[in-house]
Amino acid sequence: MTTFIERAKSTCALGGAIVTVSALPKAIPIVHGSGGCATMLSGTYNSASGYKGSGYCSGHMTPTSNVVERDIVFGGEERLEEQIANTIKIIDGDLYFVVSGCQVEIIGDDIIGVARRFKNGVAPVLAANTPGFLGNGFKGYEAVLSTLASEFVEPKAVKDEKAVTILGIMPGQDVFYRGNIRGIKRLLKRLGLKVNTFFGDGETIENIKNYGDAALTIVFSDKYGIDTARVFEEKHDIPYITADLPIGETRTDAFLHKIGERLGIDPAAIKALIAEEKRYYYSYIERFLDIYGDIDLQRYAIVSADINYAFSLTSYLADDLGWVPHLVVINEDLDDLNKKKYELKFDKLGSETKPKVIFEQHAGQLLNHIRQSWKYNSNDKYYDALSPAFLVGSSLEASTAQKIGAAFLPVSFPVTNRAVLDRGYTGYRGGLTLAEDLISALVSNR
Secondary structure (H helix, E strand, O other), X not given: OOOOOOOOOOOEHHHHHHHHHHHOOOEEEEEEOOHHHHHHHHHHHHHHEOOOOOOOOOHHHOOEOOOOHHHHHHOOHHHHHHHHHHHHHHOOOOEEEEEEOHHHHHHOOOHHHHHHOOOXXXXXXEEEOOOHHHOEHHHHHHHHHHHHHHHHOOOOOOOEXXXXXXXXXXXXXXXXXXXXXXXHHHHHHHOOOEEEOOOOOOOOHHHHHOHXXXXXXXXXXXXXXXXXXXXXXXXXXXXXXXXXOOEHHHHHHHHHHHHHHHHOOOHHHHHXXXXXXXXXXXXXXXXXXXXXXXXXXXXXXXXXXXXXXHHHHHHHHHHHOOOEEEEEEEOOOOOHHHHHHHHHHHXXXXXXXXXXXXXXXXXXXXXXXXXXXXXXOOOOOOOOOXXXXXXXXXXXXXXXXHHHOOEEEEOOOOEXXXXXXXXXXXXXXXXXXXXXXXXXXXXXXX
């Protein structure tokens, strides 16, 4: 049987590394690889992440060694050294970060050794091995942040008990990463916490250097960001926890209670914050209950997303909107133990109906899974159709939604049919934004 990836929902590791470095404040990615890699991979995230743009120095501006046949035969380290020197001379950056493609990794170029030749330069130069064959884009994200945690962040003997570091939300791969980080940061700051983010608004490279002061790392993923969190734990003595992405009331309530318990925050302060946020939340939710009830906006919910979004989106649709969770397709490859652990999350849903959960890397197989999940219409007189339905996924699922007659909203990467600037879905206010987007999709043709 031939194994292949059909309509993959991520680039390779190098793509993830490029977009991660590009999202760091005034950081310059330097790609050691063939000329096409930097442009194509940067372009993928720039356009397929809600047209987020290229940032300070990425996209078509990304410096690259542009290795050719001669470099592959005789080695490309000399070419890389020349490229680093010229990049530092021409481009003003606070951090230069070398990432590598498949070709130079296969021939064994020592990019880390070359980067260290610039140790005493005007700005730090780091490097991480990020060949495409390492894995998906999240692997590149991990490689970059793990290198920062290990080689750049300064150890702090004294910890700030009110400081936390956020991981697991990858730029580009999470189309709403800036808005999502901002929503989380806002809530944590209201609890009196100092929030360290790599990609938040107003961050600097100098700030990142001091992230060894945190008392806790919060990883918003069951899979990605954990390697970096372990580096912070081993080198900086900072423990970590994982948390579901807090989208809407139910998941945000759970998140705030978890953080309060972990950091010893006064339960009264958690309760007061939740009460205040809910007053705001429901002052808006109650306004659309008329249209929700008048035209019956309850739907069967189908979710197709990565591991970071799948459960949180389903929980929001089922527990907050009261939709019926029918099918969740998670576009990830996990071992059997971690699959089982993730599936158990769905037992926490308040809905009496629990969705069928499937792990499927091939995005193009979604239609088959939907058809297999519901009795086929054999011209029955009183056929109970999977309708009305709503599909939340990526732009790749638009045609599937059309084929089954479902309304549709792209949330998970890739998103090419809507523009995203500072939108985010985390927290109570993010839940309002998501409700607005979902209901807009339902009433847009009225």
